[in-house]
Amino acid sequence: QEAEGATPEKLEFQSDVARLRKIVINSLYSHRDVFLRELISNANDAIEKLRLTALKDKSLVDPDKPLNITLKMVKDEEDESVQRKLIITDTGIGMAPEELKANLGTLAKSGTSEFLAKADGENAGNLIGQFGVGFYSSFLVASHVYVASRSLPTAENPNPVQHVFSSDAEEGSFEVYLDPRGNTLEHGTEITLILKKDAKEYAESATIQNLVEKHSAFSTTFPIFLFDRLKEEVPVEDEEDESAPADAEKKTESEDDDDAIIEDVTEKPKEKKMKTILTDHWMRLNEQPPLWQRDPKSVTDQEYKDLYKATFHDYSEPLAWYHFSGDAMGTAFKAIFYVPSHVPADFWNSGTPSPKDIRLLVKRVFITNDLGEDALPKWISWIKIIVDADDLPLNVSRETLQNTRFLRQLKNAIMKRFIQLMTKIAEEEPERFTKINEQYNPIFKLGALEDEKDSTKLAALIRYDTNTRDKISLEEYVSNRKKGQKQIFYLAGMGQRKDDLLKSVFLERLTARGYEVLLFNEPLDEILVNKLRKWGGMKFQDSAKSGLKFGDEEEDEEEEKERQKVLEEQYKPLLDWLTTQTKGIVADVKVSQRLVTSPCAIVAHQQGMSANMERLMKAQTQKTNAPQAEWAKGLKTLEINPKSPLIEGLLRRVENLPAEEADQDAEVVDEMKEVAAILIDSALVRSGFEVADPNIFFTRIDHVLRRSLGVSEKLEADKNVKPAPPVETGPLKEDDDEPDLLVQPGMGGMGDIGADFVDWKDFKAKREAEGSSEPEDSARPHDEL
Numbered sequence: 001q002e003a004e005g006a007t008p009e010k011l012e013f014q015s016d017v018a019r020l021r022k023i024v025i026n027s028l029y030s031h032r033d034v035f036l037r038e039l040i041s042n043a044n045d046a047i048e049k050l051r052l053t054a055l056k057d058k059s060l061v062d063p064d065k066p067l068n069i070t071l072k073m074v075k076d077e078e079d080e081s082v083q084r085k086l087i088i089t090d091t092g093i094g095m096a097p098e099e100l101k102a103n104l105g106t107l108a109k110s111g112t113s114e115f116l117a118k119a120d121g122e123n124a125g126n127l128i129g130q131f132g133v134g135f136y137s138s139f140l141v142a143s144h145v146y147v148a149s150r151s152l153p154t155a156e157n158p159n160p161v162q163h164v165f166s167s168d169a170e171e172g173s174f175e176v177y178l179d180p181r182g183n184t185l186e187h188g189t190e191i192t193l194i195l196k197k198d199a200k201e202y203a204e205s206a207t208i209q210n211l212v213e214k215h216s217a218f219s220t221t222f223p224i225f226l227f228d229r230l231k232e233e234v235p236v237e238d239e240e241d242e243s244a245p246a247d248a249e250k251k252t253e254s255e256d257d258d259d260a261i262i263e264d265v266t267e268k269p270k271e272k273k274m275k276t277i278l279t280d281h282w283m284r285l286n287e288q289p290p291l292w293q294r295d296p297k298s299v300t301d302q303e304y305k306d307l308y309k310a311t312f313h314d315y316s317e318p319l320a321w322y323h324f325s326g327d328a329m330g331t332a333f334k335a336i337f338y339v340p341s342h343v344p345a346d347f348w349n350s351g352t353p354s355p356k357d358i359r360l361l362v363k364r365v366f367i368t369n370d371l372g373e374d375a376l377p378k379w380i381s382w383i384k385i386i387v388d389a390d391d392l393p394l395n396v397s398r399e400t401l402q403n404t405r406f407l408r409q410l411k412n413a414i415m416k417r418f419i420q421l422m423t424k425i426a427e428e429e430p431e432r433f434t435k436i437n438e439q440y441n442p443i444f445k446l447g448a449l450e451d452e453k454d455s456t457k458l459a460a461l462i463r464y465d466t467n468t469r470d471k472i473s474l475e476e477y478v479s480n481r482k483k484g485q486k487q488i489f490y491l492a493g494m495g496q497r498k499d500d501l502l503k504s505v506f507l508e509r510l511t512a513r514g515y516e517v518l519l520f521n522e523p524l525d526e527i528l529v530n531k532l533r534k535w536g537g538m539k540f541q542d543s544a545k546s547g548l549k550f551g552d553e554e555e556d557e558e559e560e561k562e563r564q565k566v567l568e569e570q571y572k573p574l575l576d577w578l579t580t581q582t583k584g585i586v587a588d589v590k591v592s593q594r595l596v597t598s599p600c601a602i603v604a605h606q607q608g609m610s611a612n613m614e615r616l617m618k619a620q621t622q623k624t625n626a627p628q629a630e631w632a633k634g635l636k637t638l639e640i641n642p643k644s645p646l647i648e649g650l651l652r653r654v655e656n657l658p659a660e661e662a663d664q665d666a667e668v669v670d671e672m673k674e675v676a677a678i679l680i681d682s683a684l685v686r687s688g689f690e691v692a693d694p695n696i697f698f699t700r701i702d703h704v705l706r707r708s709l710g711v712s713e714k715l716e717a718d719k720n721v722k723p724a725p726p727v728e729t730g731p732l733k734e735d736d737d738e739p740d741l742l743v744q745p746g747m748g749g750m751g752d753i754g755a756d757f758v759d760w761k762d763f764k765a766k767r768e769a770e771g772s773s774e775p776e777d778s779a780r781p782h783d784e785l
């Protein structure tokens with residue numbers, strides 16, 4: 001009687017699988033070793049799944065059955081033509097027939113479509129390192145793959161039957177059928193690779209041992225056994241016993257009685273007959289205890305890196321790691337955390353972090369990698385950790401775990417160690433730290449903002465560019481302060497390049513005098529200094545705000561005050577006049593002490609909002625604290641540079657105005673007002689603010705340009721344009737092959753765009769009266785656009 005499912009069901013691979021298999025088979029030849037790592041990793045996952053299921057329902061799994069991975073090679077030493085096989089078996093969760101179809105016949109893996117998209121354009125060989133192609137890598141070495149699998153019993157199916165998935169490397173289809181051998185597996189999966197002719201070495205014990213040691217020693221904490229048939233030379237036992245000394249040769253040295261008779265006994269080399277026998281061994285390959293259980297002194301860097309790659313499926317090397325033991329709530333644990341080569345691409349976009357890379361084990365057994373959203377604060381949620389606790393109850397659920405003080409203490413221990421590690425590297429290995437900092441500088445900023453307790457320690461790790469140096473710490477800034485300097489100067493311009501920041505008006509005097517200024521161009525910079533307020537006893541001072549003090553003012557305070565007084569008197573007419581011109585834009589007009597070359601700048605008050613903050617607020621939300629924000633925005637001063645020829649010129653013009661308004665020439669006054677308005681608007685732009693109405697700003701510039709070119713300010717552009725034809729009725733005519741032209745031959749050019757509406761009929765009549773036969777006149781050249 002034929003059992004159900006015994007007839008093979010032939011199925012086509014999903015098209016993406018077919019593509020992936022092709023890429024794998026064709027282009028990853030030089031990386032084909034990876035197949036074993038991928039299959040062992042799948043086997044480990046399957047056993048971990050089984051272990052977790054068994055924690056919930058013990059009746060499903062026989063506790064006496066071992067959880068392991070076995071590797072077996074099948075070959076005929078005598079006959080090379082016999083195809084060799086490698087069989088990888090796990091006692092994991094197994095797959096039901098529909099899972100065999102779905103998991104191995106379709107692509108559900110997240111990274112694979114990305115792999116496929118990239119693999120089309122690039123050498124896929126380079127990509128394997130980044131992605132790992134899972135099960136399909138079997139086809140790198142196998143011409144045919146059989147996957148026999150038996151799933152765990154369930155309530156609906158208390159006695160699952162073993163099925164086989166079979167697929168040939170050459171075909172785009174696979175078959176799933178009842179295993180004719182019956183249930184050879186208790187539960188789990190057995191993958192038989194029929195090795196290609198050129199992949200014979202994968203049936204050699206030495207090759208397999210070497211590969212497991214290289215790539216998979218850390219992929220699993222479950223034992224990996226290799227079944228090996230060893231040749232051994234053993235003595236032939238059923239030979240007659242020849243152990244008696246062979247013909248002792250008696251040689252009389254002397255016949256003299258006094259002399260002892262020395263017998264020289266030479267044992268004739270005993271020709272023991274040997275024979276070669278084959279012995280079967282199950283050899284444990286990953287015998288070392290898991291790396292985190294070992295003494296850190298006995299672990300090499302390479303081993304740490306290999307563990308990282310195998311555990312977190314990241315093929316780039318970690319930048320740093322830390323291996324430590326600790327105690328949380330009386331539970332001893334061992335842990336290793338890793339700093340990956342990159343912060344995950346979506347880190348800044350994702351709101352609430354849900355760290356997926358804290359692998360919690362209890363007594364070496366994997367429990368979970370989902371410790372919930374609060375497992376770690378956002379700033380460090382990217383870290384990758386292995387924690388092995390000594391005695392948490394094995395069946396802890398995620399919810400219970402989340403509430404344990406164990407987790408809270410663990411979290412604190414990890415953060416503390418991370419900061420310690422970074423601080424140590426920063427102090428002892430500056431070059432290495434520079435590399436880490438390239439990736440993690442914004443993370444340190446976020447940490448300093450988020451973490452109340454260790455804010456200062458994290459801020460000490462931040463590196464800033466300045467107008468005089470690159471990548472310095474706040475500590476280094478403080479030790480480079482000038483005599484008397486009590487402020488840490490900074491200039492903030494979110495998203496601006498360093499070169500642009502260096503050109504800022506606010507740096508003119510500071511740079512000219514040789515003071516160092518921190519350059520901020522990331523969103524968190526200004527927010528962070530507002531939180532820190534001080535560093536090493538020095539206050540942070542925005543160089544674009546009032547209140548800036550060099551600290552040496554006292555030296556020539558009197559002289560300076562006198563100079564300022566003279567200038568203020570000299571410029572009083574201009575200051576007064578500008579005050580009336582700038583109502584509503586700035587609160588004050590002053591003679592500047594900070595400008596060197598620029599004619600003027602807009603400076604925010606100490607309590608006001610810097611240009612950078614204004615932009616930040618605008619980018620985040622338009623409405624936050626609207627009235628306060630508006631008030632803060634108003635706190636600005638226009639500073640004029642008394643040494644600028646432009647300002648001097650304006651002063652002369654103001655001085656020349658007749659005192660009585662009635663006597664003033666209206667045209668001259670308008671012209672001056674326009675110049676003042678442009679000056680203020682450009683000061684706003686130069687200082688990083690936005691002008692209130694860019695259109696008016698450009699109209700004013702237009703006027704000034706006309707004046708300088710001697711073009712009348714009243715003359716308007718010709719607004720006469722061809723209006724659109726009347727509404728078309730009836731069905732739409734198909735376009736013929738004529739090219740689309742933006743402007744028809746003989747029609748208006750630039751001046752037409754955006755001009756006023758002119759009635760179509762009037763226009764047509766006018767053009768006809770002018771004798772135009774447009775638009776057919778294709779001989780005319782096209783107007784320039």
Ligand SMILES: Nc1ncnc2c1ncn2[C@@H]1O[C@H](COP(=O)(O)OP(=O)(O)OP(=O)(O)O)[C@@H](O)[C@H]1O
Nearest residue numbers: 042043046092094103104109132133134135136189
């Ligand atoms: N030995 C196995 N036991 C049970 N299920 C398996 C086994 N090998 C593969 N599978 C199932 O087949 C699926 C596809 O495997 P594949 O190796 O292609 O991708 P993956 O393991 O999900 O991803 P990756 O290999 O990148 O980690 C797995 O997700 C798993 O459900």
